[in-house]
Amino acid sequence: MAMNDSSDPFHDPMASDGAPRALSARHLERLNETQRRAVETTDGPVLVLAGAGTGKTRVLTTRLGHILLSGKAHPQEILAVTFTNKAAREMKERVADLVGRPVEGWWIGTFHALAARVLRRHADLVGLKSNFTILDTDDQNRLIKELLPAQGIDSQRWPPKVVGGVLQRWKDRALGPEKVTGAEGSDIAEGRVVALYRAYQERLKQLNAADFGDLLLHCVTIFQAAPDVLARYQERFRYILVDEYQDTNVAQYLWLRLLAQKHKNICCVGDDDQSIYSWRGAEVGNILRFEKDFPGAVIIRLERNYRSTPHILAAASGLIAHNQGRLGKTLWTDLDGGEKVRVRGVWDSPQEARAIGDEMETLHRRGDPLSSMAVLVRTGAQTRELEECLITMGIAYRVVGGLRFYERQEIRDVVAYLRVIAQPDDDLAFMRIVNLPKRGLGEASLRDVHLYARAQGISLYRAAGRLVETDELRPAARRALGALIAHFEAWRGRSAEIKLAELLDQVLNGSGYLQMWREDKALDAPGRVENLKELTVGIEPFETLEMFLEHVALVMENETASEDDKVTLMTLHGAKGLEFDTVFMPGWEEGLFPHQRALDETGTRGLEEERRLAYVGLTRARQRAVILFAANRRIFGQWKSALPSRFLEELPGEHVERIVETGLYGNAGINAGSGGPGVPVAFPARLRAAPRTGQEASRRRTQGADDDAPFGVGVRVFHQKFGYGRVRAVDGDKLEIAFDKAGVKKVMTSFIRPADAL
DNA sequence: TGTTAACCGATTTTT
DNA sequence: TCGGTTAACA
Numbered sequence: 001m002a003m004n005d006s007s008d009p010f011h012d013p014m015a016s017d018g019a020p021r022a023l024s025a026r027h028l029e030r031l032n033e034t035q036r037r038a039v040e041t042t043d044g045p046v047l048v049l050a051g052a053g054t055g056k057t058r059v060l061t062t063r064l065g066h067i068l069l070s071g072k073a074h075p076q077e078i079l080a081v082t083f084t085n086k087a088a089r090e091m092k093e094r095v096a097d098l099v100g101r102p103v104e105g106w107w108i109g110t111f112h113a114l115a116a117r118v119l120r121r122h123a124d125l126v127g128l129k130s131n132f133t134i135l136d137t138d139d140q141n142r143l144i145k146e147l148l149p150a151q152g153i154d155s156q157r158w159p160p161k162v163v164g165g166v167l168q169r170w171k172d173r174a175l176g177p178e179k180v181t182g183a184e185g186s187d188i189a190e191g192r193v194v195a196l197y198r199a200y201q202e203r204l205k206q207l208n209a210a211d212f213g214d215l216l217l218h219c220v221t222i223f224q225a226a227p228d229v230l231a232r233y234q235e236r237f238r239y240i241l242v243d244e245y246q247d248t249n250v251a252q253y254l255w256l257r258l259l260a261q262k263h264k265n266i267c268c269v270g271d272d273d274q275s276i277y278s279w280r281g282a283e284v285g286n287i288l289r290f291e292k293d294f295p296g297a298v299i300i301r302l303e304r305n306y307r308s309t310p311h312i313l314a315a316a317s318g319l320i321a322h323n324q325g326r327l328g329k330t331l332w333t334d335l336d337g338g339e340k341v342r343v344r345g346v347w348d349s350p351q352e353a354r355a356i357g358d359e360m361e362t363l364h365r366r367g368d369p370l371s372s373m374a375v376l377v378r379t380g381a382q383t384r385e386l387e388e389c390l391i392t393m394g395i396a397y398r399v400v401g402g403l404r405f406y407e408r409q410e411i412r413d414v415v416a417y418l419r420v421i422a423q424p425d426d427d428l429a430f431m432r433i434v435n436l437p438k439r440g441l442g443e444a445s446l447r448d449v450h451l452y453a454r455a456q457g458i459s460l461y462r463a464a465g466r467l468v469e470t471d472e473l474r475p476a477a478r479r480a481l482g483a484l485i486a487h488f489e490a491w492r493g494r495s496a497e498i499k500l501a502e503l504l505d506q507v508l509n510g511s512g513y514l515q516m517w518r519e520d521k522a523l524d525a526p527g528r529v530e531n532l533k534e535l536t537v538g539i540e541p542f543e544t545l546e547m548f549l550e551h552v553a554l555v556m557e558n559e560t561a562s563e564d565d566k567v568t569l570m571t572l573h574g575a576k577g578l579e580f581d582t583v584f585m586p587g588w589e590e591g592l593f594p595h596q597r598a599l600d601e602t603g604t605r606g607l608e609e610e611r612r613l614a615y616v617g618l619t620r621a622r623q624r625a626v627i628l629f630a631a632n633r634r635i636f637g638q639w640k641s642a643l644p645s646r647f648l649e650e651l652p653g654e655h656v657e658r659i660v661e662t663g664l665y666g667n668a669g670i671n672a673g674s675g676g677p678g679v680p681v682a683f684p685a686r687l688r689a690a691p692r693t694g695q696e697a698s699r700r701r702t703q704g705a706d707d708d709a710p711f712g713v714g715v716r717v718f719h720q721k722f723g724y725g726r727v728r729a730v731d732g733d734k735l736e737i738a739f740d741k742a743g744v745k746k747v748m749t750s751f752i753r754p755a756d757a758l
Numbered sequence: 759t760g761t762t763a764a765c766c767g768a769t770t771t772t773t
Numbered sequence: 774t775c776g777g778t779t780a781a782c783a
């Protein structure tokens with residue numbers, strides 16, 4: 001994953017490889033006719049419209065293998081680009097498998113990783129050194145926060161996050177500060193953002209740093225300003241493959257188009273119906289315009305679906321047909337049978353969670369593994385109620401998404417130490433840890449360092465190094481800062497000789513950082529110590545500090561889920577590219593899905609993107625899709641009533657089974673479906689929920705006699721999610737616990753540990 | 759300089 | 774309702 005070719009960019013290690021051999025017939029036989037055409041149409045521009053579940057990845061990897069093994073190009077002449085590290089890894093593995101040799105050093109990777117690789121080689125052309133630091137969003141916002149006052153921008157009205165977002169969007173569109181027109185920035189912070197953008201880019205240069213957007217933007221700038229450099233890359237990449245083309249932003253599009261200009265053998269795979277990231281700069285227009293951009297392009301539609309039952313496909317197709325301006329394609333399958341898509345209306349959100357839990361339990365008892373089921377929600381907040389329900393029911397689950405490993409505070413802190421070792425001029429990293437753990441370096445001493453650095457035009461680290469030689473600082477501060485600098489010098493001196501894990505160990509212990517967390521009595525401190533230990537394991541495989549830092553910067557992903565049998569809870573966005581036997585989709589209500597903000601902010605465009613999101617959700621299901629909506633839901637602590645989602649009406653009735661709880665609001669707003677016991681009742685203009693009492697806990701499965709209750713009343717216990725608490729009552733394998741923070745809950749014993757066992 | 763109290767805002771997320 | 778962030782305080 002880290003960049004691992006230090007060789008000359010145009011040296012071709014595979015050139016002396018043996019004679020090309022044809023891709024084995026076996027691989028081609030496994031493709032259907034259309035797929036095979038997508039693989040074998042190697043020359044000229046090709047757009048593969050790959051519907052959900054139509055074997056897109058297989059086509060991509062087989063195509064790459066085919067180009068290679070038919071002798072059309074050497075590995076170093078093929079560029080294969082993905083969006084996520086996960087997709088890149090998958091492609092590398094499958095290609096390696098196909099061609100029977102490792103693919104290290106090949107140009108297969110994410111846009112950002114590959115762009116970084118190019119940029120490191122020509123960094124000087126945009127005023128950077130090749131060892132520049134890659135900043136993430138958090139660094140970016142800290143930097144902007146520092147710069148706001150100088151531009152006279154009120155950080156209350158224009159929070160760094162918001163301003164950072166604006167800058168990022170500009171970069172997505174390949175607009176440097178010089179290209180942003182006055183009109184564009186005029187409505188933000190009284191038109192002062194453009195000046196801030198300029199200052200920000202200037203500061204990045206000083207820091208020898210690039211943010212994510214810069215990786216692409218700088219490349220495009222280089223390609224446009226240095227035709228000779230561009231020409232070499234154009235010459236080199238005879239074949240270009242792009243995954244998830246509908247998600248590309250303008251900068252990525254330009255990057256690709258420039259590179260493809262010479263040979264024009266570019267194959268983009270994507271699905272306009274699965275474009276769900278416009279809010280982060282993706283331009284569906286890129287895929288819609290492909291034929292115009294690349295005259296003579298061949299368009300191949302992969303429509304045969306190998307994933308879902310006919311009812312699911314028909315429901316999804318019927319829904320997405322309500323969108324305008326599609327390239328158009330119709331999924332089909334030759335499987336038969338299967339269940340209709342089920343739509344179920346319930347009174348309130350706890351009942352919705354309960355209905356999901358009940359069905360999971362039924363399926364599980366019938367033999368379906370929990371890992372074959374997923375709940376896909378529109379917003380992250382929806383998982384809370386589900387989690388509470390699943391915990392009381394004793395159904396193991398995992399929430400995908402949320403804070404990632406490298407985003408954790410303690411990991412970022414330690415990485416900051418490593419960054420200062422690798423690049424002493426990294427002021428952001430230096431500031432982060434200069435007084436962490438507390439070394440008595442307060443505002444006053446640091447201001448002195450800042451002033452000195454600015455006066456001398458040097459970095460904070462160097463300024464600190466010089467200042468400790470003088471007596472300008474308070475003796476205590478001087479001593480502390482001197483000790484820190486001495487540590488860094490020692491670590492840096494050793495960093496090339498010792499193993500990375502050992503270096504990390506020395507940093508953790510020598511800095512006092514690990515000790516700080518060990519002594520911390522906070523509830524989560526032990527977990528942080530644990531994470532730091534994990535980091536020492538994670539760092540091991542890397543050869544150099546630089547390679548590790550590149551990995552940290554570009555591979556922000558969560559570790560892959562464990563093998564445990566658990567149901568998956570995630571957002572619809574997070575589910576793209578995945579599949580499950582059974583998919584539950586709660587919260588199909590107006591305002592939540594489609595989300596009100598999407599409607600308010602981007603109107604019809606927003607609505608269509610929400611509809612695509614629904615389409616993505618439905619097409620994740622192999623066997624069974626269950627959609628739910630609740631008449632009442634607690635939003636920000638307040639009970640609110642809602643109408644069923646308009647998407648429900650758009651699902652073709654003959655493929656859907658509707659079950660609406662009696663006495664709800666009848667079938668107002670939704671078609672009377674087949675077989676549902678719903679009774680039409682006038683829908684009250686305003687439904688105030690009277691939250692129901694006590695019914696949820698009453699129905700119990702009777703368990704075999706398990707009398708080894710280690711948790712008596714009054715025992716102090718710990719729960720993974722709810723924290724510490726005290727047992728109030730015992731009921732078989734369920735405990736009623738008064739949690740210190742989370743209140744009184746009923747929880748299965750299996751989720752509980754004695755408090756002192758930690 | 760560190761801790762608490764009030765305050766605000768609250769889709770979606772990768773790199 | 775909750776959590777993150779800032780302002781006020783000891």
